[in-house]
Amino acid sequence: MRIGIAKEVKPAEGRVALLPNHVKQISSKHEVIVESDAGLLSGATNQDYVAAGAKIVNTAESLFSGSELIVKVKEILPVEFDYLKSDHIIFTNLHSAADRPQLDVLLERGLTSIAAEEIHQYGSPNCPLAGEIGALEGLRLTLASHGGTGRHFFPHYGAPACAAIVIGLGGVGRGALRTLLSLGVQVMGFDNYDGALFRSKLDWPQDNFTTHQLNELAALLPQADMIVNCVLWDKTRDDHLITREMLKTLKPTAVIVDVSCDTAGTIETCKPTSWDDPIYKVDGIRHFCVDNIPGATPVTASQGYGNALLPYVNDIADFGVLEALKRNPWLAKGLTTFNGLLTLKEAAQVQQRKHTDLSEILNSCSG
Ligand SMILES: NC(=O)c1ccc[n+]([C@@H]2O[C@H](COP(=O)([O-])OP(=O)(O)OC[C@H]3O[C@@H](n4cnc5c(N)ncnc54)[C@H](O)[C@@H]3O)[C@@H](O)[C@H]2O)c1
Known part of the structure; x- marks a missing residue:
C-alpha cells in the first residue's frame, strides 16, 4: 500500500x-x-x-x-x-x-x-498534553501583566495561591491537575462521574485539591482565578454547565481556558480559536479556546x-x-x-x- x-x-x-x-x-x-x-x-x-x-x-x-x-x-x-x-x-x-x-x-x-x-x-496520548499546556497557559493569563487576577500560583507570605476550577477529570483534566497541583495552585475538581472524583483524590490527596459535585459549581465560580474546562461534552446536549448569565458572577479578570472547546457546549460562550488568535472576550471575560493545544509541543x-x-x-x-x-x-x-x-x-x-x-x-x- x-x-x-x-x-x-x-x-x-x-x-x-x-x-x-x-x-x-x-x-x-x-x-x-x-x-x-x-x-x-x-x-x-x-x-x-x-x-x-x-x-x-x-x-x-x-x-x-x-x-x-x-x-x-x-x-x-x-x-x-x-x-x-x-x-x-x-x-x-x-x-x-x-x-x-x-x-x-x-x-x-x-x-x-x-x-x-x-x-x-x-485515551489519546495528546490529551494529557492538552490539559498540561492549557493549564500552564491559564496560569500565564492569571498574571496581572496579561490582564489576569494577579495571583501567583504558589502561596506567598500568607497570600493564598491562585484558585482554579477544573471541570472534567479524564485524560485532559488529569493533565491540567498535574500542572496546577505540582505548582501549588488551589484546585477545585468537578466531574459528573463519582469514580473520576474518587480516583483523582486518591492520586492527589493533598490539601490544595478538593473535589465537588456539579451542583456546587455555580456557588464556587466567583472564587476562581481560572476555569479549565476538560469535559467530554455530549454533542447532542443543548444546555450548558456555565451559561453566559453565569459569567457575571466571575471575577472580572478571571480567565476561562476551554480545552474541550465545543461551540456552545459545556460553556455557552465557547467557540474554538487558534494559536494565531487564541483569546476573545465575552462580557469582559477572556476565553482561551485553542483547538490544537498540543500543536505547541x-x-x-x-x-x-x-x-x-x-x-x-x-x-x-x-x-x-x-x-x-x-x-x-x-x-x-x-x-x-x-x-x-x-x-x-x-x-x-x-x-x-x-x-x-x-x-x-x-x-x-x-x-
Ligand atoms: N483543545 C485541544 O487541543 C484538545 C486536545 C485534546 C483533547 N481535547 C478535548 O478535550 C475533551 C476531553 O477529552 P478527554 O480525553 O479528557 O476525555 P475523557 O473521556 O478522558 O474525560 C472527560 C471527562 O469528562 C467527564 N464528563 C462528561 N460529561 C460530563 C458532564 N456533563 N459534566 C461533568 N463532567 C463530565 C467524564 O466523566 C470524564 O471524566 C474532549 O472534548 C477532547 O476532544 C481538546
Missing part, C-alpha cells in the same frame, strides 16, 4: 502523524511518501525520512494523488478538499460532528475516513501520536482496511464514512443525517 504522511496546514500546527522512527517500523513491501517538510517542526527533516526508507514529494497535491492511505493529525481543511478521491483512506482527527462542510465532502467523495480521536483504548506530541497510530497503519497496510477494521474494534469505532455512508453515530445525531451501522458494512463486504 502507498502510505502518505501529509504536512499539516492548520496555523501553528507542527505535529506530524508519523516520525521517521515510526516509518522504519512499516514493512518495506509498502511505500511511504512524505510531503516535503511535514516533520520539520517535529524535529524530523526530509533527510531523516529518506534515511528511514520514505520518499519525499514537494506538494500536497502530489502527496494526496500518490497515496492510498493518508495519515494526518488535524481535520481536513477546505484547502485540502479538492485533493480527496474516492479510493482514499483518510486517518486523522476528524471531529466531524462539529464540521458539516468536511463531512459533506467525505461523504460526497465516497472515501473511507477514520477518526483518530476515537481509536484510543487508553510538536516534537513531544508527534512521538505519542505516531506510537498510537502505527499499529493501525500497519494493519490497514498489511491486511486492507476492511480486514483491519474487523480485527480491531477500536479502529472500527473510529470509522466515520465508507462508500458514501456515515457510520459515526454522534455525527449523524448532531447533524441529523442517516446513520449506517458499522456491522452492515463489515458484514456486507468481504476482503
Whole structure:
C-alpha cells in the first residue's frame, strides 16, 4: 500500500502523524511518501525520512494523488478538499460532528475516513498534553501583566495561591491537575462521574485539591482565578454547565481556558480559536479556546501520536482496511464514512443525517 504522511496546514500546527522512527517500523513491501517538510517542526527533516526508507514529494497535491492511505493529525481543511478521491483512506482527527462542510465532502467523495480521536483504548496520548499546556497557559493569563487576577500560583507570605476550577477529570483534566497541583495552585475538581472524583483524590490527596459535585459549581465560580474546562461534552446536549448569565458572577479578570472547546457546549460562550488568535472576550471575560493545544509541543506530541497510530497503519497496510477494521474494534469505532455512508453515530445525531451501522458494512463486504 502507498502510505502518505501529509504536512499539516492548520496555523501553528507542527505535529506530524508519523516520525521517521515510526516509518522504519512499516514493512518495506509498502511505500511511504512524505510531503516535503511535514516533520520539520517535529524535529524530523526530509533527510531523516529518506534515511528511514520514505520518499519525499514537494506538494500536497502530489502527496494526496500518490497515496492510498493518508495519515494526518488535524481535520481536513477546505484547502485540502479538492485533493480527496474516492479510493482514499483518510486517518486523522476528524471531529466531524462539529464540521458539516468536511463531512459533506467525505461523504460526497465516497472515501473511507477514520477518526483518530476515537481509536484510543487508553485515551489519546495528546490529551494529557492538552490539559498540561492549557493549564500552564491559564496560569500565564492569571498574571496581572496579561490582564489576569494577579495571583501567583504558589502561596506567598500568607497570600493564598491562585484558585482554579477544573471541570472534567479524564485524560485532559488529569493533565491540567498535574500542572496546577505540582505548582501549588488551589484546585477545585468537578466531574459528573463519582469514580473520576474518587480516583483523582486518591492520586492527589493533598490539601490544595478538593473535589465537588456539579451542583456546587455555580456557588464556587466567583472564587476562581481560572476555569479549565476538560469535559467530554455530549454533542447532542443543548444546555450548558456555565451559561453566559453565569459569567457575571466571575471575577472580572478571571480567565476561562476551554480545552474541550465545543461551540456552545459545556460553556455557552465557547467557540474554538487558534494559536494565531487564541483569546476573545465575552462580557469582559477572556476565553482561551485553542483547538490544537498540543500543536505547541510538536516534537513531544508527534512521538505519542505516531506510537498510537502505527499499529493501525500497519494493519490497514498489511491486511486492507476492511480486514483491519474487523480485527480491531477500536479502529472500527473510529470509522466515520465508507462508500458514501456515515457510520459515526454522534455525527449523524448532531447533524441529523442517516446513520449506517458499522456491522452492515463489515458484514456486507468481504476482503
Ligand atoms: N483543545 C485541544 O487541543 C484538545 C486536545 C485534546 C483533547 N481535547 C478535548 O478535550 C475533551 C476531553 O477529552 P478527554 O480525553 O479528557 O476525555 P475523557 O473521556 O478522558 O474525560 C472527560 C471527562 O469528562 C467527564 N464528563 C462528561 N460529561 C460530563 C458532564 N456533563 N459534566 C461533568 N463532567 C463530565 C467524564 O466523566 C470524564 O471524566 C474532549 O472534548 C477532547 O476532544 C481538546
